[in-house]
Amino acid sequence: MTAILEARGLTKAYGSVRVLEDVDFDLQDGEAHVVIGPNGAGKTTLFRCLSGETRINGGTIRFAGEDVSGLTGAQRVKRGIGRTFQVARIFPSMSAFENLIVAIETRERTHQGLRFTFGYIAPRRAVVAEAERLVTELGLEDTVDDVAGTLSHGDKKRLELAMCLALKPRLLMLDEPTAGMSPSDRAEAVRLITRVRDSYGLSLLLTEHDMEVVFGLATRLTVLHHGEIIASGQPEAVRADPRVREVYLGQH
Amino acid sequence: MYDIGMTVFNGLAWAMATFLVAAGLTLIFGILHILNFAHGGFFMIGAYVSYSIMLGFGGGLPLWLYLVRAMAAGVVVGLLGWVVDKLVFRRLRDVEDAYSLIATYALLLICGGAVTLIWGLNYMGVMPPPALNSVIFLGDMFMPTYTIFIIFCGVAAFVGLELFISKTRTGRLIRVVAADPWMAQLLGLNVKRIYLVTVIVSFAMAGAAGGLLMPNQSLSPELGGIFLLQAFGVVILGGMGSIRGAFVAAIVLGLIESFGTYFFPQYPGIFFLLALGVILLLRPEGIMGKEQTA
């Protein structure tokens, strides 16, 4: 396996507060890599740095061999990094279906040229067909015509996942994909994520709180604590690591 | 030497006249986070009200009566502020910024319409009171006493407002609400009342400014718009409702404007706009505004 995402010496500070300190992070092609850690450990910041939502203060990030440290989030998306947000971000006044249409059309816009801006008064058949396929694949049939802002929490997350899949990413970053879900919804979400990972051949990077979800999904586990990586490896090995136990069980 | 002195003097005159209008505007912007288009309208109403009072007295007022008249205009407009807060501003809390900006523009329209209906479309000229209608020579610089008076008023308004905000109980409460209305509510402060006080003070200042500045202008229903843009510039450049910032911004813009007009007399009014545009582009958060984080 080769590393699809490599971060070296990643440093991020907000004002004088250093949230990430010289972090080295690798993500192998095809793995489902979960980052865990107590609140305030820097998971979200790591996520934001890797996805390009925020600028890093030091270090380099390489994606598929290319240095993407200086690229914006949008430019990284074009190179194949998709991401979701802790609180699902969708277009609330559009219908769920239109959300998908926008995502698909946006992916295709570079091939469309000027036709993108004036050419069609309705989405093209191929786009609609693709959106319909995503709807079935993610089980959104009951809610496609609803205004996205009125969807339930879980449906919003699924819709966001579908929009990200429409971009055909190589690496998908999921920020707390099951936050705020009931246990049964969580199990369902784990099955869904595993399924799309297999069918799309995705590499995954996740942060997650719920341990069942973590061990249900992870092929590799990294523990972040006070902005530093204290353990990384096979889930079972990390679980047994004494430093991790110390952090989580608080035996100082 | 003469030229520089005169140019600075003119710049200060511009700055203080503008600050008189902007002071109330910046107060509402800082506390209610509403950029009040209608401020210019109520400034104009203040000018017209004091004009009407003057007609009642028959002109040629002594200085103290002239001041009383401006205060009376302030009181009238302050009362209007009370009405406006009850009817409009109170309902703008949960409205998008864009919509509240447009709502205050609607108020400005109503003000302009009301002034036209009541006082008509004609221009009306007003002379300064006799006590201020002279010129002081300093070396070979001549300074109209009225202009000196306006500069004095501007400084007095600044000092007064600063003292009000920092030294009085109400002022401190206003600051608390401005910093964190949610926390203020939690502490049991009557936030609504403090908003109301802010609006009344701000409107009263607009009205009084109208009464004070009236002799410099020819009154017409367009008066609101002329000062409004200058005051807007000062408030925005001063940062989010910072009174000190507005004061500094007024002086900076006033000096730029008067020096610009000195070198290019054919383009009055342009340099203030140019400077405002450039400074805003360099520092969108204004002179005293906070640096954005991340």
Added chain:
Amino acid sequence: MIDYRARFRSNLAIAACGLAAFAVVPFVANSGLMFLAGLVAINIVFGMSWNLLFSGAGLLSFGHAMFFGGGAYAMALVSLHWPGLPFLLGLAIGAGAGALIALVFGVIALRRASGVYFAVLTLVFSELIHLVITKTTFLGRNDGLVGIPRPTIETGLFTLDLTSATAYYYFIVVAMACAAFALWCFQNSPAGRLIQAIRQDNLRTAFLGTSIFGWQLTAFVLSGALAAFCGAVMVPFTQIASPEIAYWTVSTQPILFTLLGGAGNFWGPAVGAILFGAIDYGTRAMHGLSEITVGTLLLLVVLLIPGGLLGFLQHRRQKKRRKPTEPAPKRTEAQP
């Protein structure tokens, strides 16, 4: 799923009704009213150009007069100094002037400011342009440029004589219909949907891989070009380009139209502009009354029905339609 084609057809039907109404005006009204109707037609598209920014891209412009005035002055200059130039080319130059102003301003301002600050920057820029016009001899200073001729269009096959007010009125109606159609196509194209999306959640659109700045700039330039086109079309009608059309009160006109009619609806600015024209005409005898009426209406709209007139009607209709199938849930009698 949304039936896009049906939506297109119903909008086409609305447009046809509107066109028919404008077409009969010269037959039923005097020349004064026809003049007003021509201005209303221009105002409709002017309002729509503003709404493309406001509802489309989520940008509040208080400076649309700079585009409108820019287009008008460009047209006036072209027709006074190059009378031989084809009229339609003049219109294109007018629209191009607006696009250019929008591009220059947008490149600088869109990166630096947002929200209220952006609005004030547009106001400042537009006032700057107004002031430059009033101080420039070339542009006629405070008097403006007068005596602008109405054109004749040579098509090669036949000559279209637009020198009479009525003929030019029809030209306005056709030109505005074309402009509105182009705008509709843009707003309902993939790009239009994308710009909508940016307004609703700009972070999400960034993480769909698009440049927010680029698309907002596109919307800004298109809006500026369209507003300038309106200004350019108006000039031969009124036969004067005066500095007032670049004054900031003109910038607030499309805001009035759009919000009165309903910002959420493509036809909102049209309804608003017609309503505004009617109020202006109805209260023309009494100075100040029209401002008070319009101001009060606008205030009511903002405070009570943010969807504007059309939003209000739509809401009522939906309520009525829902009634027979699913009655509103009864309030529980016993409150804890």
